[in-house]
Amino acid sequence: MTPADFLKSPLPTPVELPEAQRTGPKRFGNRELSWLGFNWRVLEEASNPAVPLLERVRFVSISATNLDEFYTVRVAGLRELANKGNTSPAADGLTPAEQLVLINKDARKLLQSQQTVWNQLKLEMEKEGITILTRAKLNKADKAHLRDHFMNRVFAVLSPLAIDPAHPFPFIPNTGFCLALQLERERDGAPLQALLPIPHQVERFIALPSKSGKRRFLPMEELLLIHVGQLFPGYKATGSCTFRVLRDSDLEVEEEAEDLVREFEVALKRRRRGEVVRLKISSGAPEELRQVIIDELMITEAEVVEIRGLIGVSDLSELVLDDRRDLLWRKFTPRVPERVQDHEGDMFAAIRQKDMLLHHPYESFDMVVRFLQQAARDPDVVAIKQTLYRTSENSPIVSALCEAAEDGKSVTALVELKARFDEAANIRQSRRLERAGAHVIYGFINYKTHAKISTVVRREGDQLVTYTHYGTGNYHPITAKVYTDLSFFTCDPALGRDATKVFNYVGGYAEPEGLENLSISPLTLKSTLIDNIRREAEFARQGKPAEIWSKANSLIEPDVIDALYEASQAGVKINLVIRGICGLRPGIKGLSENIRVKSIVGRFLEHSRIACFGNGAGLPSQNARVYISSADWMGRNLNRRIETLVEIRNPTVKAQIVDQVMTANLADQAQSWVMNPDNSYTRHPFEENAFNCHRFFMENPSLSGRGTAGAQDVPKLARPND
Structure with missing residues (x-):
């Protein structure tokens, strides 16, 4: 199936369910069981013949690490609630005690399957000359x-x-x-x-x-x-x-x-x-x-x-x-964008030419590091502001910020102490930054600051120009080698002003007014998403093309799910790429028959958050409203965190997101699982030449990173009417 075939393919026949399951709590899937379903998909990759043997061993290890963390955080919380007699139901109607019974039953099966898969892998490893011995041998x-x-x-x-x-x-x-x-x-x-x-x-x-x-x-x-x-x-x-x-x-x-x-x-x-x-x-x-x-x-x-x-x-x-x-996977070296090469590595010159979107890990995350290292050493840079949610132990980004501070530049680092399992590392980084002379702030007690923003203020002539980076992932050079994320660089004054207002909000608690291109949670991000979903529903009622494409790690926020259900009932065609937890039930007649959900699990960890709305013209289209975000569609992200939703207006960047990133994700078959109405998943049958979005991105450059060669020779995946 080509990308065009997928976009033209009919939706599956919807299933019929009793009204109570369409209107009551059962219209939602359970968050915890959905997460376990994701970890089953991770383990399944350990049995995938298309995956190299030792990478399959890695998938078994990842599945076990994931399950351990799940128990130490999510199950521990449910256990505490149940022990205290809390019977408050989750969105799907299950109490903490009821969830624990189902979780433990499924998790025990998962643990048994891990052993079964590992025993099979051991036999395959022995054939390749890798043996695990016992003392008897x-x-x-x-x-x-x-x-x-x-x-x-x-x-x-x-x-x-x-x-x-x-x-x-x-x-x-x-x-x-x-x-x-x-x-x-x-x-x-x-x-x-x-x-x-x-x-x-x-x-x-x-x-x-x-x-x-x-x-x-x-x-x-x-x-x-x-x-x-x-x-x-x-x-x-x-x-x-x-x-x-x-x-x-x-x-x-x-x-x-x-x-x-x-x-x-x-x-x-x-x-x-x-x-x-x-x-x-x-x-x-x-x-x-x-x-x-x-x-x-x-x-x-x-x-x-x-x-x-x-x-x-x-x-x-x-x-x-x-x-x-x-x-192992064949070696892959991330690309340096040609436009950056055209400017001999000068990130500011490349960004001044026009907005640039990098797709990691296919485009090197070193460009983000270079952006800050160049800022630290540039005598015309007067100020740097940076969020740090997760970063590496010996972070080159923290080193660049320290260098800038020691050179007398104004450096503000917003360090999130509540980044789970990275708290100790972040405390060490904050101490280091303070010793260098940076101004370290920790944001809100009640809200995690999960937004990914960096600003560099540079004196150019008699003006101050703000260069801004918005990301969908963390400032972490190690995970950036395996997480798929987007990095948006711009010197658009409006986007610079918006970023500055976010830093002022977190540092001074004053709610920002007049944001021009940005929505933030917990203030406006959720309402912006729902407003766009409802606008598509209105286009459908008017008989206009109406489509939504979105990509996220998780979708469980009930208000957002209900808005998507309402849009589906109005006739909006909705395609979602949700890697992990999904509380929406697709393909149910009278509720979600126009919604398809898929999960991609493969060589790279899908991590970018994208939302595309047809805006009366369907998708793909240059008329679309396109956003990138740091936020998943979860209650914690939309209601209890500082997150960003950035509207992309640059035509080339929009085309890259819609025609390349989203279309390839939607068309992928080699690594895709399709969600069923009961929240189970069906994997695409293995085919030797099935379209693989990770392979496509490794082999083809991004549109907005092209330099003098131009973008005309960069493949855009076929549109439905091509």
Whole structure:
């Protein structure tokens, strides 16, 4: 199917449901079960024959990491509500307790499937010369090598812990992994129970030497079982098990905290000590040892999951071997936009020529870094303002801001301390910025600042010109290599004024007035979206073309979903690309028969947020109203965060978003799952030459980044009437 074929293809026959399911809470899908559905799709990629073998191992690891985080945050929250007797229903009508039952049932199946997939991958890896050994399969040379490895690289970091009245059960932190031992003293048979917490600092899989060039690995727990005698002299192991602990990791911060940074530092310490929400333990554990672990962690049997196989599947990422390029995605080098090359790397000159939209990771995120590095070193730059939600540990962006501040430029950094699981890193970055002389602000207590904005004010002649960057993703050079996001660069004065007003709002709490090209949550973003949806419905009622295309990570905000339902009933054709959570139910007669939803899961993580409205001319069209955003269509983003929705008016940039980015996403089959009315998904059948949007973007430059070569030779995907 070509892109044009897809855009002309008829909608599936809608299903009929009782009126109660079309008008009551059941018109919405459940958020948590929808998220689990997404993680099933991630795991399915580990069985996809089109994916290289070690990348499939990576998908298993990602699925496990995702599930751990889901339990430490979402399930932990539901568990707390249920324990307090809260029976308030979610949008779909399920109470916290009812959701937990369904979640745990599905999650247990997911855990079993992870083991099944991993066992299959192990067999395939063995055929490729990569073997995971047990201690029973070691030869003399292996054992000699491991003795040296254990004494020189492992022994000093271990803390063997007996469990008896003189040695209370130790604290096991969130994601803590342990080997538990049932021991017997050799001289008199006296029993002893003990724990060996395995530090995160040691590798989970130990590489063994091989003369044949094959790769052989031994899990760390196997190494420890070999050397029990060195850890507990005079004892032998009569039984053992491994277990992993997940704790409540959501943060609570006092609203009236006088020192927000210090309060977050304290809260991070509390996170490590949150209540246990799940214990994963190897099956066949000695019953007495198993019971001690459960009792000491103060959990119920319902929170225990026995695993027949590998505990800590997330650690499989260690086996994605860089030196086996034949088993990985083929290397891809992000492009430097030709227009930037035409200007010899001068970002300001490239932006002055005209607005520019970069599509990451296909266009290099280094251009965003270069934008700020150039600003730091340019004597004509007088001020830089920057939001930081997530960034890398040794962030070149933070380094550029520090350099600018140390050079005497006015630097304002809006650091979001509440970026989940990045709080500690952001505290360190804020301290570093303050030492350099930057003005660091933390925004609102009640709202996360999730907007992605950077402004550079430059003196040009007798004027100050503001160069602005709006992004759909984080200022994180590492994740930018695998997340698909949009970076919009402009020196349009109106967009510069809008960005400045957002910084003033977050820093000074004064609501911005007169925004010219921008909507922000929690003030106007949601209403702008709904107004556009309703405008399309009115066009449909008037008999005009009416279409909506949108792309996001999640769609669960009830008011937005209801507006889309109303538009569908008016005749608006709606195509949605929702990677993860989706609470909308498509293809239901009398409710959503004009709505299609798909999810793309592939080499890159779909992350950009886009909204396109036909504006009386259908799609694709240059008359369309086109927006990029930092916000997903979720209650938290639209009602409880600082987010941006930027209208794109530049014709070339609009064409790039509509004719390239959105059309390719909608036409993708190779990596796509289509949502059914019951919120389940059906994958497109595997076809060798199915259209793959990631491959298309890797092979074709973006329209607005073209330089003197022009955009005429850049493929625009076929329009329906071509």
